[in-house]
Amino acid sequence: MKMNDNRSRLIEIAEGSVQRSGLKALSFRTLADEVGIKSSSVHYHFPEKSDLARTLIEQYRDKLFVELNGIATSGGSLRTQFLAFVDVFGGTAQDNRVCLLCMMASEFAALNASNQVLLANVFTNLENWLANLFDSRREELATQLSSQQMARLVMSGLEGALLIDRVMHDSERLDTQKTALLQLMK
Amino acid sequence: MKMNDNRSRLIEIAEGSVQRSGLKALSFRTLADEVGIKSSSVHYHFPEKSDLARTLIEQYRDKLFVELNGIATSGGSLRTQFLAFVDVFGGTAQDNRVCLLCMMASEFAALNASNQVLLANVFTNLENWLANLFDSRREELATQLSSQQMARLVMSGLEGALLIDRVMHDSERLDTQKTALLQLMK
DNA sequence: GTCTATAGGCTGATAGAC
DNA sequence: GTCTATCAGCCTATAGAC
Secondary structure, eight states: TTTHHHHHHHHHHHHHHHHHHHHHTTHHHHHHHHTTOOOOHHHOOOHHHHHHHHHHHHHHHHHHHHHHHHHHHOOOHHHHHHHHHHHHHTTOTTTTTTOOHHHHHHHHGGGGGHHHHHHHHHHHHHOOOOOOHHHHHHHHHHGSSSSSHOOOHHHHHHHHHHHHHHHTTHHHHHHHHHHHHHBOOO | OTTHHHHHHHHHHHHHHHOOOHHHOOOHHHHHHHHHHHHHHHHHHHHHHHHHHHEEEEEEEHHHHHHHHHHHOOOOOHHHHHHHHHHHHHTTTOOOOOOOHHHHHHHGGOOOHHHHHHHHHHEEEEEEEEHHHHHHHHGGGGGGSSSSHHHHHHHHHHHHHHHHHHHHOOOOHHHHHHHHHHHOOO
């Protein structure tokens, strides 16, 4: 398993670039330059830009769920697992990055049909993970909201918070979302 | 006052385009075509693209605050004014649009320094409007959160909800944010 | 897998006529 | 204010050599 081959490096660099500036702002040339190859070689790995987009979404999803499965397996209280979930998202949003899914969502109109469906499915998967967490520990919930409502509340709150916090050069909104949502848990 | 002059039409069409696809995806040529003039004429009104971006943010801000000032003036309960605030934001997000500020935030890295500051100031203004509302009716708040925390919670929750709801082709997250936030008010 | 070379199109921006 | 004409640069994508 070669972790440092060019394909992996392309994905890694493209991921950071999309999280900072979006897919539209990323060119095959710039991407190639940063890896030290030519743009035509990038097309060998990703024939069209939509192929790169699909790969980025899939890999981001897979990386997230590796961590989320770890959280679910190790158990812990609802509050503990919720905070771990928040850390997974906040962790991908350092250095002027926001969540890759959020950037893709903002460029939704430019995605082809299959990538639009893929992106929607990832959001569904994440909300389902959260809903399952809230369901399995309903006795630790201190709210009338359903597990699914809680899941949607968390996802939308986190994505919006990361987006605005980057503009404001602080983390006040992410901190506030954490505080507010914790008050819905025992 | 000419409401239909080309400058106004350019702004109106550009606003919708940015809310759907972002600033980067909007070209002077496409914009000119939709108004029925040439791209060089667009440059007469907005010498550089950053001038267009600044105008769009300022006009969007001004339109929002016309409505928000109306809400504040007519008074009403906290819940009433909060729901009116949500409607102002939700109202700008029909037909595959999201909030223009949210799109600008997602393209933050591509904005020049002064537009970055302008955008941050608009978010601050909106949070301050909300914080003032919560302050002036603190007795109707049913939470330990401060007025400023409530303001940040609302803004980030709404922006994230609109963004993800567009991907999911529903309005579940906006509805859930409304429901959840209302439970923090008497 | 990577390269050179290139096609064909779009982009922001400008000069100068009217 | 709008036009024609144009520029230099960037973009995605492909053909074909190695």
